[in-house]
Amino acid sequence: MTEATEHIDQKLFEILETVSDPEIPVLSIMEMGVVRSAKIINGIVEVQITPTYSGCPAMDVIGDDIKLAFKQKGYEAKIELILSPAWTTDWITPKGRAALEKYGIASPLSESADKEALLGNKKVVKCPQCGSFNTKLVSQFGSTACKAFFQCEDCLEPFDYFKCLK
Amino acid sequence: MNNNLIQYIYGIADNSLILGQRLGELCGHGPSLETDIAMTNISLDLFGQVRSYFQYAAKLIGGDATEDTIAFLRKEREYKNVLLVEQPNQDFAYSIARQFLFDVYHLLVLEELQNSKDETLSAIAKKSIKEVSYHTRFSSDWIRRLGDGTEESHNRIQTAINDLWIFTDELFHQTDADKAMVTEGIGVDVTLLKSNYFKKVNEILEEATLQIPTIEYFQKGGKQGIHSEHMGYLLAQMQYMQLAYPNMNW
Numbered sequence: 001m002t003e004a005t006e007h008i009d010q011k012l013f014e015i016l017e018t019v020s021d022p023e024i025p026v027l028s029i030m031e032m033g034v035v036r037s038a039k040i041i042n043g044i045v046e047v048q049i050t051p052t053y054s055g056c057p058a059m060d061v062i063g064d065d066i067k068l069a070f071k072q073k074g075y076e077a078k079i080e081l082i083l084s085p086a087w088t089t090d091w092i093t094p095k096g097r098a099a100l101e102k103y104g105i106a107s108p109l110s111e112s113a114d115k116e117a118l119l120g121n122k123k124v125v126k127c128p129q130c131g132s133f134n135t136k137l138v139s140q141f142g143s144t145a146c147k148a149f150f151q152c153e154d155c156l157e158p159f160d161y162f163k164c165l166k
Numbered sequence: 167m168n169n170n171l172i173q174y175i176y177g178i179a180d181n182s183l184i185l186g187q188r189l190g191e192l193c194g195h196g197p198s199l200e201t202d203i204a205m206t207n208i209s210l211d212l213f214g215q216v217r218s219y220f221q222y223a224a225k226l227i228g229g230d231a232t233e234d235t236i237a238f239l240r241k242e243r244e245y246k247n248v249l250l251v252e253q254p255n256q257d258f259a260y261s262i263a264r265q266f267l268f269d270v271y272h273l274l275v276l277e278e279l280q281n282s283k284d285e286t287l288s289a290i291a292k293k294s295i296k297e298v299s300y301h302t303r304f305s306s307d308w309i310r311r312l313g314d315g316t317e318e319s320h321n322r323i324q325t326a327i328n329d330l331w332i333f334t335d336e337l338f339h340q341t342d343a344d345k346a347m348v349t350e351g352i353g354v355d356v357t358l359l360k361s362n363y364f365k366k367v368n369e370i371l372e373e374a375t376l377q378i379p380t381i382e383y384f385q386k387g388g389k390q391g392i393h394s395e396h397m398g399y400l401l402a403q404m405q406y407m408q409l410a411y412p413n414m415n416w
Contacts, residue, residue: 054293055214083218084289086296118303139200140304141207145297149200165296 007037012045019069022061023144026103029062033091036082045070045077050087052165053145089165101128106150106161114164118148125161127152135159171284172223173246173343174353176236177389178275179219180247183237184397185268186212187404188255197258204304205261211297218290238408242401243391246341250333252388252397256326259312259319263326266305270366271337271359273298278354287352306370313374320375327371328379335384337363 008016016035021027029035029049036048047066051059063079070077089108092100097107106128109117116122120137127135132154142149147160189209196202220233227236251268255261276298279291312323338360340348347353368378387393407414 051214051293053211053214053297054218055210055212057210082289083293084285086289086293139204140300140307141200141204143203145207145210163300 007039008035009038009040012038012040012047015069015073015075016047016066019062019065022058022065024100024103024105026099027096029066031093031096031099033093033096034062034087040075043076045075046080047077048080048082050082050085052087056145087165089162092162100162104128104159105147106159108162108164111164111166117161118163125150127155127157128159129157130155168226170343170346171352172226173341174347175219175223175226175287176244177246177341177344178279179216179223180245181251181268181272182212182219183216184245184247184400185251185264186210186216187400188251188253188264189261191255192261201258205265208265208301208304211294211301215290215294215297218286218293222286222290234408238405242393242397245393245397245401246391247388247393248333248336249385249388249394250330250337252394252400253330253333254396254400257322259322260326260329262305262308262312263323263330265301266309266370267327267330267334267367269298269302269305270370271363273302274359274363274366275354275356278359282353283351309370309376310374313371313376323374324376327376328381331379331381332383332385334363334367336386336388339386339389341389 013030016038017028017030019029021029021032021034024032032052034049034052036050038045038047040046049059049062049066059081063081066079067077092108100107106125108114109124113122113124117125118137118140123133123135125135125137126133127150130152132152134153135150136153137148138151138158139149142160146162146165148163149158150161151158186209189205189212192202192205193209194202196205216237217233220236223236224231224233250264253260253264273295276291276295280288280295282288282291309323312319314320338356340356344353344356348355371378385394
């Protein structure tokens with residue numbers, strides 16, 4: 001359990017786990033680490049979520065999806081967006097990282113390895129398709145704010161790399 | 167209602183709003199798919215930060231104020247962004263030079279703002295630093311690449327840097343609201359950032375084999391709401407939907 005998920009009632013946890021990131025459908029918001037707390041206060045579920053990137057358009061959708069998931073279980077939910085402490089890729093759970101890789105997105109490396117990768121200095125990003133490290137940076141910015149764009153020079157497949165955010 | 171704090175927030179957030187709008191104009195028009203996506207991703211980060219600032223300002227203002235009324239329904243003189251960020255896109259070098267000259271400043275401001283006594287501003291700054299560090303890396307890389315590239319790219323980026331240099335001094339001017347907020351421990355004293363800014367900028371320009379401009383005449387006015395002729399056109403486009411269809415929502 002990460003720092004991000006310690007204030008969550010177990011029965012709420014199970015409902016929250018059914019909500020996925022609209023940009024990465026294989027990943028639940030719990031695995032993503034964007035839910036900071038969830039508590040029932042005066043009969044209403046109060047959920048705090050934190051954005052991955054400030055401008056992430058998925059946050060509004062995630063908020064609506066959480067409300068819907070609770071409504072289907074007979075709860076009313078209120079969403080609060082909080083900025084501090086700021087989200088970090090360290091909050092993605094091991095299960096979440098595995099789900100990313102399986103989906104074809106290389107999961108974030110450590111801060112120093114990430115820097116080498118994004119400056120194109122070292123070949124440290126593993127191709128999620130064939131497992132080769134013979135990969136190159138195509139663009140520092142990828143299909144969404146949280147990803148960079150890479151290509152594998154062995155299997156030639158392009159892929160997204162989830163940037164390290166600390 | 168703390169009017170100085172609201173004006174201070176505008177001073178910071180309007181820079182990101184107007185630069186974000188300029189970058190958004192490049193959507194579908196970037197020189198390559200990768201740079202097009204990069205510039206619009208940066209735009210998205212900036213708009214995200216602006217939303218946090220304006221939601222906070224709307225709470226301080228109260229009444230019917232929302233992030234949207236603040237972003238879209240002010241008059242030109244009420245926008246407090248620096249002149250640099252409203253300068254139009256010309257060639258790619260120009261957009262990169264504008265980005266670079268702003269990114270270095272933006273990061274220095276945020277690094278100080280995270281120590282603000284105001285918890286909301288401090289939280290927004292801490293969040294934004296991560297994003298703006300990345301922007302700075304992107305624009306610095308391109309400065310080096312264009313400067314140390316072909317004769318053509320070198321000349322173009324040098325021209326862009328020379329043209330935009332006159333807007334750099336204004337970054338370090340203080341408004342009355344700035345001064346009041348510095349006294350209260352909320353705002354950043356931008357006058358103290360100047361030497362570090364030029365040190366960082368000059369370092370990258372030298373690496374990029376570019377000349378550091380030596381001009382001594384600078385433009386100012388944006389922070390007081392007195393903008394260049396480009397601002398009216400920018401606002402006309404940015405405000406059009408809200409003015410034509412008041413309170414519209416996506």
